[in-house]
Amino acid sequence: MSDIAFLDHVSFNEQGLVPAIAQDADSGQILMMAWMNRDALLETVRRGEAVYFSRSRGRLWHKGESSGHVQHVHEIRLDCDGDTLLLSVSQEGGIACHTGRARCLFRKLDEGQWLTTDPVIRDPKAIYKEKHDE
Amino acid sequence: MSDIAFLDHVSFNEQGLVPAIAQDADSGQILMMAWMNRDALLETVRRGEAVYFSRSRGRLWHKGESSGHVQHVHEIRLDCDGDTLLLSVSQEGGIACHTGRARCLFRKLDEGQWLTTDPVIRDPKAIYKEKHDE
Numbered sequence: 001m002s003d004i005a006f007l008d009h010v011s012f013n014e015q016g017l018v019p020a021i022a023q024d025a026d027s028g029q030i031l032m033m034a035w036m037n038r039d040a041l042l043e044t045v046r047r048g049e050a051v052y053f054s055r056s057r058g059r060l061w062h063k064g065e066s067s068g069h070v071q072h073v074h075e076i077r078l079d080c081d082g083d084t085l086l087l088s089v090s091q092e093g094g095i096a097c098h099t100g101r102a103r104c105l106f107r108k109l110d111e112g113q114w115l116t117t118d119p120v121i122r123d124p125k126a127i128y129k130e131k132h133d134e
Numbered sequence: 135m136s137d138i139a140f141l142d143h144v145s146f147n148e149q150g151l152v153p154a155i156a157q158d159a160d161s162g163q164i165l166m167m168a169w170m171n172r173d174a175l176l177e178t179v180r181r182g183e184a185v186y187f188s189r190s191r192g193r194l195w196h197k198g199e200s201s202g203h204v205q206h207v208h209e210i211r212l213d214c215d216g217d218t219l220l221l222s223v224s225q226e227g228g229i230a231c232h233t234g235r236a237r238c239l240f241r242k243l244d245e246g247q248w249l250t251t252d253p254v255i256r257d258p259k260a261i262y263k264e265k266h267d268e
Contacts (some may be wrong), residue, residue: 003246004245004246005246005247006246006247007246009248019153019167021155021164021167023164025176027162028161028162028163029136029162030155030164030220032213033153033155033213033218036190045243067248068201075242075243076242076243077237077239077240077242077243078239078243078248079166079167079239079241080232080233080235080238080240081238084166084167084238084239086164097214098214099214101214104213104214104218105211105212105213105214105218105220106157106211106213106214107211107212107213108209108210108211109140109179109209109210109211109212112137112138112139112140113139113140113241114140114143114212123235132240
């Protein structure tokens with residue numbers, strides 16, 4: 001099973017999770033941060049698409065499974081301490097956030113207030129026929 | 135104390151921490167991910183330089199305090215769930231990692247192995263006169 005030996009270099013936390021940052025491969029923009037367990041990381045490698053672990057639902061979450069907003073993974077990086085992952089991705093539909101925005105990091109601190117800087121590209125009601133997946 | 139009301143929109147975890155991603159303002163490269171508590175975030179805003187909370191030392195960590203590799207903060211972003219911060223920074227010395235590399239995310243997954251892709255810019259022994267700070 002040497003093909004999964006790379007997992008041993010990843011420091012999962014006490015909940016068995018590691019943070020994974022998704023960066024747009026073209027723009028360099030940070031889209032989101034989510035969590036992976038061992039299975040999520042393995043599935044991400046196997047599929048070539050981002051699979052996270054949903055803490056709220058307690059199960060693997062294939063990003064885009066209900067919205068169609070899949071993340072195609074070009075590269076996976078690990079930091080010096082082995083406790084942070086960075087994914088370089090192409091974002092299907094150009095929308096990473098469940099609010100219908102390109103990225104989840106759509107607020108910036110401006111004179112002591114969080115200012116929403118990014119527009120909603122598509123109404124979440126139109127994206128998610130049932131309840132949203134993220 | 136309305137000038138710190140922005141803190142109420144940040145979802146600190148059960149340890150009182152939130153992950154903070156540092157992105158180079160010029161290159162867009164992700165330099166590192168560290169953690170902040172309320173005081174760290176307040177100090178970051180106050181100083182205009184990244185101040186994290188060191189989990190290993192259990193205290194505030196003014197990034198660069200011993201290496202000189204301070205991060206000048208241009209922008210602070212918050213995600214949709216309020217549980218991830220993104221800092222846009224200028225990295226003093228061009229070295230974010232305690233290994234003497236530009237960024238902590240210096241390994242990439244390559245055919246099932248973590249391949250070190252980034253060179254050491256400066257020997258850590260030369261950076262840290264005493265013990266290293268990160």
